[in-house]
Amino acid sequence: MKTVSEDKRIRVLLAKPGLDGHDQGAKVVVRAMMDAGFEVIYTGLRQTPEQVARIAQEEDVDVIALSSLAGSHLPFCRKLKPMLEANGLTDKLWVIGGNLPAQDHQQLHDLGFKGIFPTGSRLDAITSYIRENAP
Amino acid sequence: MNARAPTPVKAVVNESGIEVQPLYTAADVEASGGLAMLGEPGQYPFTRGIHPLMYRKQPWTMRQYAGFGNPRETNQRFKYLIANGQTGLNVAFDLPTQIGLDSDDPLAEGEVGRVGMSIDTLRDFEVAFDGIDLDKITVSLTINGAAAILIAMYLAMAEKRGYDLKKLRGTAQNDILKEFIGRGTWVFPVQPSIRLVGDTIEYCAEHAPKYSPVSVCGYHIRESGATPAQEMAYAFCIAKAYADEVIARGLSVDEFAGRLSYNFNIFGNIFEQVAKFRAGRSLWAKIMKEQYHAQEPGSMWLRMIAGGGGGGLTFEQPEVNIVRGAYYALISALSGAQTMALCSYDEAYTIPTEYSARISLRTMQLLIEEMGLAETVDPLGGSFYVETLTNQMRAKMEEIMVQTDAEGGIVKLVSEGIIQSRVSAQAYQMQRNIESGAFPKVGVNRYRNEQEDEHPVEFHPYNEDDARTQVQGLNRVRSERDAAQVETALARIRADAQEGRNVMPALMAAVKAYASVGEMTRELVKVFGRYREPIRF
Numbered sequence: 057m058k059t060v061s062e063d064k065r066i067r068v069l070l071a072k073p074g075l076d077g078h079d080q081g082a083k084v085v086v087r088a089m090m091d092a093g094f095e096v097i098y099t100g101l102r103q104t105p106e107q108v109a110r111i112a113q114e115e116d117v118d119v120i121a122l123s124s125l126a127g128s129h130l131p132f133c134r135k136l137k138p139m140l141e142a143n144g145l146t147d148k149l150w151v152i153g154g155n156l157p158a159q160d161h162q163q164l165h166d167l168g169f170k171g172i173f174p175t176g177s178r179l180d181a182i183t184s185y186i187r188e189n190a191p
Numbered sequence: 192m193n194a195r196a197p198t199p200v201k202a203v204v205n206e207s208g209i210e211v212q213p214l215y216t217a218a219d220v221e222a223s224g225g226l227a228m229l230g231e232p233g234q235y236p237f238t239r240g241i242h243p244l245m246y247r248k249q250p251w252t253m254r255q256y257a258g259f260g261n262p263r264e265t266n267q268r269f270k271y272l273i274a275n276g277q278t279g280l281n282v283a284f285d286l287p288t289q290i291g292l293d294s295d296d297p298l299a300e301g302e303v304g305r306v307g308m309s310i311d312t313l314r315d316f317e318v319a320f321d322g323i324d325l326d327k328i329t330v331s332l333t334i335n336g337a338a339a340i341l342i343a344m345y346l347a348m349a350e351k352r353g354y355d356l357k358k359l360r361g362t363a364q365n366d367i368l369k370e371f372i373g374r375g376t377w378v379f380p381v382q383p384s385i386r387l388v389g390d391t392i393e394y395c396a397e398h399a400p401k402y403s404p405v406s407v408c409g410y411h412i413r414e415s416g417a418t419p420a421q422e423m424a425y426a427f428c429i430a431k432a433y434a435d436e437v438i439a440r441g442l443s444v445d446e447f448a449g450r451l452s453y454n455f456n457i458f459g460n461i462f463e464q465v466a467k468f469r470a471g472r473s474l475w476a477k478i479m480k481e482q483y484h485a486q487e488p489g490s491m492w493l494r495m496i497a498g499g500g501g502g503g504l505t506f507e508q509p510e511v512n513i514v515r516g517a518y519y520a521l522i523s524a525l526s527g528a529q530t531m532a533l534c535s536y537d538e539a540y541t542i543p544t545e546y547s548a549r550i551s552l553r554t555m556q557l558l559i560e561e562m563g564l565a566e567t568v569d570p571l572g573g574s575f576y577v578e579t580l581t582n583q584m585r586a587k588m589e590e591i592m593v594q595t596d597a598e599g600g601i602v603k604l605v606s607e608g609i610i611q612s613r614v615s616a617q618a619y620q621m622q623r624n625i626e627s628g629a630f631p632k633v634g635v636n637r638y639r640n641e642q643e644d645e646h647p648v649e650f651h652p653y654n655e656d657d658a659r660t661q662v663q664g665l666n667r668v669r670s671e672r673d674a675a676q677v678e679t680a681l682a683r684i685r686a687d688a689q690e691g692r693n694v695m696p697a698l699m700a701a702v703k704a705y706a707s708v709g710e711m712t713r714e715l716v717k718v719f720g721r722y723r724e725p726i727r728f
Contacts, residue, residue, distance in 0.1 A: 075289075075292075077373075080414060080416065084619045087619040088622075126306050128302050157541075175506040175539055179623070
């Protein structure tokens with residue numbers, strides 16, 4: 057049974073891009089988002105850019121979130137960006153978290169990832185940012 | 192504080208859920224079960240250590256995790272570590288290798304050589320271990336999903352270099368059940384994955400009896416959110432699942448149990464960790480003796496690598512991780528580990544540089560050379576606190592194991608994602624406790640620097656050219672090898688997998704024909720299919 061307010065809940069896709077298997081952090085963030093009242097679709101491991109773009113479109117999410125710990129965030133996001141654009145998802149909020157060296161933040165931002173949450177970010181900082189910036 | 196007129200103190204409960212008293216006496220030891228499970232070092236139930244003289248006879252092996260880029264670069268890092276006094280190798284593979292993809296696979300793009308060394312064929316192993324004496328330096332392969340293939344490759348490489356497999360020592364991680372709980376480098380579904388672990392144990396028992404084909408990892412379960420007691424209890428449940436698989440094939444426990452080994456984590460409360468290891472040693476011995484009727488003492492030994500501590504290290508004030516690492520190494524030495532490895536202080540940022548890896552190595556060497564940690568066996572034995580806690584931790588682990596069995600057993604709970612969900616819920620609660628300050632973390636919620644240094648660590652550079660070189664090397668091997676021989680070998684893998692035979696002989700033949708990791712994995716996938724992750728919160 058859905059109430060009106062639940063229908064307006066923020067829908068988030070949280071994806072694990074590439075081959076990285078470190079999902080402890082992603083799962084912790086999923087739980088924080090659920091506690092914050094978001095509807096979360098968690099992909100599990102090893103998502104290709106094609107898969108992320110397709111699921112984001114099919115699930116009609118407001119937020120596309122990636123969790124990357126093994127260092128391949130830049131090549132992945134470079135491939136993902138045109139696919140998200142092709143699927144008409146430019147108006148959605150794109151965020152990324154994980155092991156993201158400070159020197160890469162500007163490039164991630166330029167690729168369209170407005171919310172960047174490196175290791176050490178607080179859960180409430182992530183959920184507040186999404187609540188304030190989700191379309 | 193005055194023991195006769197105690198002032199009220201706040202209750203302290205350790206991570207495993209045991210209340211910690213301000214003072215322990217002989218009465219506490221008695222109340223927790225006394226010294227019935229203590230025994231002598233080198234004697235059942237091995238609480239004090241698996242050998243009578245422990246480090247006085249031989250200090251722990253130092254085995255830093257290392258590997259990156261292509262096999263040539265990794266070979267240089269290996270030689271650097273050995274030149275600096277490291278006594279074993281612990282090989283890091285890149286993610287494509289770990290999940291059975293060749294370096295030219297489209298899915299491998301951007302990942303080749305990034306978090307470990309890239310391996311496609313036997314040729315790469317020949318380069319990686321060139322000039323390293325495999326009798327003097329034992330090698331541990333951190334490989335799980337593709338373990339059967341990489342073990343075959345290692346054995347084939349050693350054989351080709353003239354080593355007698357009957358005497359060859361070494362270890363593979365090859366613990367797929369924990370990989371479903373955390374770390375995530377699985378390939379095949381649960382049941383065929385366990386079958387492959389069984390194949391490696393069975394094959395090694397016959398052909399490479401000194402080789403340790405499995406290192407059961409509580410380590411990553413702890414990293415995923417388990418308590419120290421759960422870490423060890425779940426690891427024992429997993430080891431029993433592998434033992435049951437092999438016994439069902441007709442092997443006797445003493446034919447393989449002596450080569451089972453373990454990998455455990457160290458971070459958190461010092462005494463809880465030491466008690467965990469002492470308790471775990473006696474519990475595993477008891478399980479092997481009473482449940483599996485092992486006769487050989489070696490079958491009852493909890494042989495382990497202990498250290499790491501990644502989950503305890505912090506992104507904030509990374510240089511403080513050097514000090515944390517020193518305490519973790521101290522705990523490992525006080526706990527009687529056979530092998531030690533430490534996460535380097537920069538691992539929340541990057542894979543270790545030569546500089547940070549050397550600091551970890553020196554940390555362990557200090558304990559042997561300057562601090563007297565290799566002189567006396569089980570130096571905390573007899574402490575009222577440690578003995579009481581050892582008894583309590585053992586009881587806690589047994590309780591978790593009984594509960595796991597009552598819920599349907601570890602294989603079912605992992606297949607359904609129940610263990611994953613349980614530890615993930617705990618990880619979430621821990622993160623909340625750290626953020627609220629309820630669980631103290633120096634530099635994070637205590638003594639925090641609001642102005643962190645811009646570049647506190649040096650980044651290990653990722654060389655994009657490595658992937659190109661690696662693919663060129665693979666193509667060269669493909670053009671030089673006997674294509675018909677490879678085809679035949681791959682067909683045999685498929686047939687043996689299909690018909691339920693042990694696939695190791697077929698993998699050995701394929702490896703020697705220079706079939707690639709990706710080609711061999713594809714044959715197994717044709718028969719076994721791929722794992723589908725249960726998503727459960």
